[in-house]
Amino acid sequence: MNDTTLLLVGHGSRGREGNKETINFAAQWREQHPDWRIEVCFIEHAEVLLDAGLDRAAREAKRVVAIPFILNAAGHVKMELPHALEEARLRHPGVEFVVTRHLGMGREIFAVLQGQLDRLMKQLAVPDPMTTGVILLGRGSSDAGANGELAKMARWIFEDNDHELVDLAFTGVTWPRLETVVQRQVRLGMMQIAIVPVYLFTGVLIERIKEQVERLQRQYPQVSFALGTHFGFDKGIFELLDRKAGGDAEAGGMLECDGCKYREAAEAEHLHDHSHTAVHGEHHGCSHGHNHDTSHAHGCAHKHD
Numbered sequence: 001m002n003d004t005t006l007l008l009v010g011h012g013s014r015g016r017e018g019n020k021e022t023i024n025f026a027a028q029w030r031e032q033h034p035d036w037r038i039e040v041c042f043i044e045h046a047e048v049l050l051d052a053g054l055d056r057a058a059r060e061a062k063r064v065v066a067i068p069f070i071l072n073a074a075g076h077v078k079m080e081l082p083h084a085l086e087e088a089r090l091r092h093p094g095v096e097f098v099v100t101r102h103l104g105m106g107r108e109i110f111a112v113l114q115g116q117l118d119r120l121m122k123q124l125a126v127p128d129p130m131t132t133g134v135i136l137l138g139r140g141s142s143d144a145g146a147n148g149e150l151a152k153m154a155r156w157i158f159e160d161n162d163h164e165l166v167d168l169a170f171t172g173v174t175w176p177r178l179e180t181v182v183q184r185q186v187r188l189g190m191m192q193i194a195i196v197p198v199y200l201f202t203g204v205l206i207e208r209i210k211e212q213v214e215r216l217q218r219q220y221p222q223v224s225f226a227l228g229t230h231f232g233f234d235k236g237i238f239e240l241l242d243r244k245a246g247g248d249a250e251a252g253g254m255l256e257c258d259g260c261k262y263r264e265a266a267e268a269e270h271l272h273d274h275s276h277t278a279v280h281g282e283h284h285g286c287s288h289g290h291n292h293d294t295s296h297a298h299g300c301a302h303k304h305d
Contacts, residue, residue: 005037005057006245008069009050009081012042018203019046022069025201025232029241036245037061043080050081054088058095064088067244068102071109071200072150074143077102100244103200105149108240110156112231113196117157120194120226127224133165133190135181137209138198140170147174150198165190171205178209182216192224200232 008029010022019042026040041053048056057064066085068077085097103109117134124132134157138150151168158166165188169181178195185193197209206229213227231237 002035002037003062005039005059005061005064007053007057007064007066008038008040008241009053009066010040010042010046010069012045012049013201013203014045015203015207018201018206021201021230021232025069025237028233029238032238033242033245050084051087054084054097055091058088058092058097061095063096063098065245066097066099067241068099069200069241070102071198072105072138072141072143072146073102074141074146078143103237103240105153108236110153112234112236113153113157113198114160115234115236116196116228116231117161117194120196120228123226124192124194124224127192129162130164131190132163132192132194133167133185133188134161134163135167135169135178135185135193135195136198137169137171137178137195139205140173142173153198164188171209178212179216182220186220186223190223192226194226194228196228197230199230200237201230206230 008022008026010019013019022042023040026038030036030038037057039053039057041048041050041056043050054064054066057066066081068081070077081099085099089095089097113136121127121129121132136150136154136157138147141147147170154166154168157163165185167176167181167185169176169178171178182193195209195213197206199206210227213225217223217225
């Protein structure tokens, strides 16, 4: 690891606290591995962005391993990060640049989410799961594949527990929103609702979620709500990154979009909109693992007698 730099690539938050938490995470990770070279940069909303982060990581290094410190891969990870890597390779021809897959929605993240749900059930005094609805609350993306990954987590939670309702909601971009899902669960007889935010770190959206839940509690006083929190400092996240840093294929391997011919064709046709409002899922066409699910399923899972 002495000639390798690990570069954590965060999404970036408009709220400074979220970026500070990412930087603090990196500091804790360094403490666990004092011999490793670990740097941090962000895709947006921060001082050190991709190009500067890659340049910093390349100093006195023979190899840079970029790790997208992001739960779901949408346009930023599939398009901007590989493009930035190509540019960095031109600036630093003597350095090898590789990128791992993002954190993803695999068994490691599922275990973290299950731990969150277990804590919320204890907070609710361990009620009957058949009358306790669960809502996984994600950021929301214009990329259907990214939303589909969260829907997979909702299904896994449903399969491994006894809850009558396990639903999916989003804080923005796509649907359904939290208020709609809570309203439906209340109508279906849920006496308690456990809300599990699928977020690594705090930020503007985390604060907004807290306000929404406070308002929902006033609107439905007969229902008990339990709200989870962001989980970026969970030991499972450190363990997942350890495996990625070690090149564990089961931890995700390399990012397919790095050098992807479909992405290159899309860029050549100027389909990449840097305003961050483009629907990235419409122009990938990749058939090698991007999981561009075009369905509109909300990831709801219901048990019936």
